[in-house]
Amino acid sequence: MENCIFCKIIAGQIPSAKVYEDDKLIVIKDIEPKAKLHYLCIPKTHFAYFTEMDDDKAETLKYCFQTIANIYKDLGLEDGYRVIINQGENGGQTVKHLHIHLLGGEVLGGF
Numbered sequence: 001m002e003n004c005i006f007c008k009i010i011a012g013q014i015p016s017a018k019v020y021e022d023d024k025l026i027v028i029k030d031i032e033p034k035a036k037l038h039y040l041c042i043p044k045t046h047f048a049y050f051t052e053m054d055d056d057k058a059e060t061l062k063y064c065f066q067t068i069a070n071i072y073k074d075l076g077l078e079d080g081y082r083v084i085i086n087q088g089e090n091g092g093q094t095v096k097h098l099h100i101h102l103l104g105g106e107v108l109g110g111f
Contacts, residue, residue: 004046006046006095020075024064025063026041035082041067068083068100
């Protein structure tokens with residue numbers, strides 16, 4: 001998408017603190033961290049909402065979660081972490097490109 005900040009980061013048009021990248025996703029440090037460690041796992045396929053889910057997008061999300069399971073120790077999250085996907089304005093989604101927040105590196109408060 002032309003005006004999507006995450007698509008621009010993926011394309012290399014905007015610099016980011018990448019900590020992992022492959023052909024299907026990137027993981028970057030969040031620029032406004034809510035925990036000592038705060039990463040964003042961003043699929044390279046652009047879609048904003050779960051309501052846009054089809055088989056290909058479901059496979060993309062599956063791949064994201066499998067990758068997170070393989071790299072969480074490399075990210076310093078071996079003592080535990082929180083996984084968050086915000087959806088829509090009331091859910092706190094500020095970028096309309098589905099992404100997965102990974103928060104950790106400290107004891108996180110409850111809800």
